[in-house]
Every structure is written in C-alpha cells, then in structure tokens.
Amino acid sequence: MRAAKSIGIIAAAMLAVGAGAQTAVAEGPNDRIGVSGTDLGTDEIGRSSNLKHLANLDPTGVLATGLGTDIAFQDDKAFVGNYDGFSIIDIRNPKKPRTIVQVSCPGSQNDVTVSGDLLYLSTDSSRSDDSCSSTSQSATVKESWEGIKVFDISDARNPQYVTAVETACGSHTNTLVPGSGKKAGNDYIYVSSYSPRDTYPDCQTPHDLISIVKVPKSNPTRAKVIDTPNLFPDGGYPGAPGPTEIADRSATTGCHDITALPHKGLAAGACMGDGIIMDIDDPERPRVIERVQDTENFAFWHSATFNADATKVVFTDELGGGSAATCNAEVGEKRGANAIYDLSRNGALSFRSYYKIDRHQGSTENCVAHNGSIIPVAGRDLMVQSWYQGGVSVWDFTNSKKPREIAYFERGALPEGVGIGGTWSTYYYNGHIYSSDIRRGFDVLRLKDRSTKKVDKVVMDELNVQSQPRYKVR
Template identity: 80%
Template structure:
C-alpha cells in the first residue's frame, strides 16, 4: 500500500545555500600522461582538453555520491545519493553552488522541465519524505519512486509530490508531450531486480512505469501505464563473458534514451537492447531487439547520434564497481557497442569502442554516461568511464571509432573505494562532469570543429531526452 505524501512540514527537504565554490585549477596537470602512469589524484589530460574548474564535495552533500546531470539556462543540476545541488555556470571558469538540497535516496537520477525537477529514488525508504531512512523492501509500507520539486525559485526548491513506482526508479527518462502548447511530461521509469519477497516489486518484472505529469498541476502526477516490454520474459541470463559478472537476465530496464522528434527511444534493458516506437508516448512499442551474449554482461544505457542513423549501447560489466579497463578484460567487454540503424529501424552491429588507457587494479572503470557533441558531418561523443575518466571520441566511421581527447585522475587514495566520473555531458560550449568522489568539473575541448556549435545556446538539456540538435 502506497504511503501518502506527508505533510509539507514533514516532507520538506533540508535546503542550504551554496556551500561549495570553484577551486583554482593549477598548472600541474600531466599532459599526455594517463592510466597507470598517474599517481593518486594526479590529473592527466590530452593537450586539447582544458580543466577549467572543480567544485569539491561539501555541505550536506559532502559524504554523498555524485550522480547524473541536467541543465537549464545557465544552471547545472547535479544528482547525489544524499540529494541534489544547483550550480550557476554562467561563467564556466568560476561555477558557484546556488543551493544544496538534502533528500537521501539512491541514485537521485535527475531531470528538469520548466519549473519542475524530477528525482528518482531506487532505495527502499521508510516513507516518501526527505527525512526518510532506509527500510527493507520486504515491508509493504516502504516507499521508492519519483519525487517532484518546484524549482521556480532556484534558491529554495520545494518538494511538492511523490509517485510510488514498482521496484522504485533506478533512472527515469523525460518524454515531453506533443504540441506547441504542451502541458504534459511523461516519465519513463526504469527499474529492476524484483524478488518475490518484495510486496511492491515481485517477479516477473518485464515492464516500465509511465508517470504522467500535468505541468500546470504537478501534484496530480500518477502512474498511468506499466507496459510489458518483454512478453517472452526477455533474456534469461547465463554465464558471463568474464568471471567478473554473469550475463544479466532481463527483469526490467536500466535506462532509456528518448528521441522525441523522431518518435523513437532506445532501451538498455539488462540482457537486451531495444528500439521503441513512442509516437503514442502512453503506449511505447518495441520494434527491434538485439543481444550480445558473447561480450555484453549488462546493457546499461543508450545514445543516438544526431540523425538517428546510429545508436551506442554501453555494457556496465561489473556494475560500475570493478576494474575492467585492462588487458585481461580486453577491448570488447565493458565497452560501447556501435549499431547502425536502417530506415526500417533495424540494428546492425558495427564495432566496439573502449578506452585503451589501461587503469590500475583498484580503479573501477567501465563504459558509463555521455552525450553527443553535435558537429556537422561527424558523430562525436563525450563519455564518462568512472576512474577511467572522460573520453572524447569519434564514431563517424562506425567500424573504426577513435579517441580524440581525454581527462582523468589517478587512483583514489588506498581504501577509498568506488570513484570516478559518473556522467560527462556537452552543453553550450563546455563539458560538465559529475565525479562520484571529487565533485563537479568543468572541461573545455579545444578543437576547430566545435567553433560553430560552441556558440549555440540551449535553454534546457536532459541527455536521456535527446533534443533535435542544430548541427553545424
């Protein structure tokens, strides 16, 4: 039984004013040095990547885990296992924290839409408030799902609504309703790992949850559909491609990326990769499905190129906590897979891409979140690899991808555990990175090909809802 939204006083998040300021970035970066040649927390980068600023973890989020990013006008919104922060990026060399909001709940995947901010909770909590504590999912009254905040006053975000979803919300994808006067947001909620002992997350779980939000009346938000994407049960799983992890059975999706202007979405669904027709956003329909039982362990995320002629799927081998960027694992596992998309929506595998900068045995490293860089005539992407850092790469030739630039830190101090960059996205001329342990970084890729697009100004970006980019 869903626990009702608590009274505003009880549900209110702890909001604090800006607690972090940009640190001066020194001249001691090791240009051309990477991987195992870097010492603890040393910075290595290619000559064409500049490290402009860093905001270290602080305040109520100091002990949390940095997660995903969204953007609106001159602000970055940064998820954290303990809540989220809003950062002023008007001057990318001197970003400033506007506010921090304490609202614990893994992973706090984040998106923004006008005056609304959406936050995913994928850890079983005692209730739906921002003062909740961990509580077993075997208890019926436990809560997890979507939280909605009013950010019309960015200095004072207000928690206004919760929506419980089956198995919580590991990630969510914003799919805007149609029409010039659209007043509807749809959230495609991805969740997985059901158990028969969980009252609100029982097997089978071959579905996603769709939350419909009236943006003029967001407190009426509710789950309006739970479409079954895998009527046959999906990939049954099995022995893994490496000893690190077994091949995942499909019990839901991990992440979905929508391409609204093409009425398409790509789903990374544990053991399967799918393409969906989302012409009717309330009734998504799977039109293509692929598997890679030889090399993929866990289908994690997806990214279209600008004209939807290609899609990149990532394999999060080891769940993000393992050291997979080494010779033993090789170049095809824990990697990206590049697929061409035919005019009929069929997927044709072309090649793998993985950073060849080998990392040390304590450095968790695997393909993770990134976004395209919309340069005319080319397919470029910037991407996070946890402690493998940031990679800028070219997949114009689908069969021969290549790295163009990088930024990374040396290993965390001994015993510090998991770290590295969770997400890195291109937005209005710069690249912004959310590092699990080291905070918020601003990077600049200096390349002649970006001169035109660097001058473009977007007013909002949720990477998992890819816009119709103006490629130049």
C-alpha cells in the same frame, strides 16, 4: 506554481559552499599532458592537450559524503544528483561555477531530470516513506516506498517538494518524454527499474516492464502512474554465465535506462540483457519495434545514445556493475565497452564495432563505459563519456566501424580502500563539458579541437541527456 508540500532543505543563504569550495584550476606539476592510466599518481591529472580542466567544486555541505551521480541543465544552471539529494549550480561563468543550493533528500541514485519549473528525482532504494527525511527500510515491508519525487524549482534558491509517485521496483533512472499535440501540457516520465524478488511486495517477479508516470504540468500534484507496459512478453534474455564471475550475462528483468528522441518518435532502451528500439509517437503507448542481444561480449546493457540524425545508436555495457576494474589488457577491448549500431529508417539495428578506452587503469580503479552525450557537430558523430576512474573520453564514431578517441581527462587512482570513484556522468552543454565525479565533485572542462570549431554556435536552453533534443548543428 505553489508547492503542495514543504521539506527540510538548507537555504542558499546558509551555504558556505558557493565561494569557498570553488577551485579554479591552473596548470601545474600535477597536470600532466599526454600521461594517463597507471602512470598517474593519486593527486595527478592526466589529459590530452586539447581538453583543459577549468574548475572544480569539491563536495561540501549536506552532500559532502554522498556519491555524485547524474546531471541535467537548464539555462545557466546545472542540476546535479547525489545519493544524499541534489544541488543546483550556477554555471554562467564556467570557470567559476557556484553552488546556489543543496537539497537534502537521501535515496539511491537520485538521477535528475528538469522540465520547465519541475525537477524529477529518482529514488531507487527502499525508504520508510516518501519524505526527504525518510530512513532506509527493507523492501520486504509493504509500507516501504521508492519511486519518483517531483520538485518545484521556479525559485532556484528555494526548491519545494511537490509530490511523489511510487513505482514498481523504484526508479533507477527516469526519462522525460514531453507531451505534444493533444497531449501538450503533460510530461511523461518513463521509469526504468529492475531486480525484482518474490519477497518484495512492490517489486514482484516477473518484472518485464517500465512504469509511465503522467505529470500534468499545470497541476503536478495529480502525477500518477498511467501504465506499466510489458516490453518483454517472452521474458527477455534469460541470462547466462560468462567467462568470469563479473562477466556473467544479466537476465532481462526490466530496463536500466531509456533514451528518448522525441522529435523522431523513437526511444532506445538498455535493458540488462537486451537492447531495444521503441516507437513512442504515442508516449502513453510505447511499442518495441527492434530488439538485439550480444551473447558473446555484453554483460549488462546499461544505457543508449542516438547520434544527431538518428542513424546510429551507442549502447554501453556496464561490466562489473561499475565497481570492478575492467579497463585492462586482461578484460580486453570488447567487454565493458560501447557497442555501435547503425540504425535504419524502419528502426532496424546492425552491429558495427566496439569502442573502449585503451588507457589501461590499475587493479584498484573501477572503470567501465558509463554516461555520456553527443557533442553536436555538423558532419561528425562525436560523444563525450564517463568511464568512472578511467576519466572522461571524447571520441569520434563518424565511421561506425572505426571509432577513435580524440581527447581525454582523468585523475590518478584513489587511495586504496576508499571504494568506487571517478566520473559518473559527463555531458556537453553550451560550449563546455561538465562532469559529476562520484568522490571529487563537479568539474568543468573545455575542449579545443579542429573537429569542434563551430560547436559553440549550437545554443541549448535545457538538456536532459536521456531526452535528446533536436540539435541545429553547423
């Protein structure tokens, strides 16, 4: 397809990051099996014996100073978000990932989703306009912009900016719901956003909604918001003080993240103060069918993940907003954790247990439950997940009342004063685990465990974790 706009991007031929920044990882004195948490020094790696670190791509080029964020996959490529834009990485040889191109397009979050020849990029910071050369501008200015940008990625070496769609309160995250039946040929993007203020012309209170962007794939320049359904007619959870300042329980003012399960016609939403299940059989008219709250331990409902057969949902609590040190004995095992719910056939949720890494981190290490994905193994419920400076955790929740960690990978604490760091998102894709580290770039891991013996036979050609596919597990 032809792009409607052009943007200033750095072409692949001009990048030196492909070979120079790629580092194959060999075991050495800094690779400490069985060591974790506060026992690790700054440049040391701790891991379980069944999770090997294969490669790392250091941050370089136009994205060197931006924060690494989310990942999407298509064929043999990874698309990695960054506060300064996004990159496309060749992962044909997972031991030697290679940067194909970097796109400079600053904006907070820059979460990515891919669909065929299109890439959807979330902008959740108020900008002077919708271009990739925009500058920061106050949300109190009516002309300021934030929302969804659409790129044509049919030529991975030369992505082209197609169009942009402004959405209320921006786009913190975005979720793809592919159209089917009479709606085939359209993508529906559920845009999650929050934090309204009466002084923001385009982000007014109350904000109990999501934005639905419809994208005709044959003509994406016609993308537009078709509805802003109110998911919380009663205003949602009103919020409450917690046991400490970082543990205040957030009021619901929109959603942080939504994960769709298109083949089941379901979606799970993590909406600050509420966890919800939606019927999305008609993607243009999502309908809330279940809602739960945790007024004792959850501070901020952050994200949701279905297991493979949609009998369970894992919700995460981003206690402290991702910048606090919460993986310690003082905070405990029930706050800043995952909550595991059983899901009935009619969409009812029943709480079963919490899961939190027990590898205690230091007082300067931001650590809390964050983004992860299912590892598709027959008869088991396995998930790989990021915990910021707590690293990567692979855990088993087959018994939803007794979850347990089966593998881990983490780095020692960043030097004091550097700020937040650690792994933002960690996902399983075609036999390997890929991680986007906020400060340290792109990591490739390999899990070798008895429980995942046949997982390599599950072949994926595209993965957007917030749009979970139907896995043909073996």
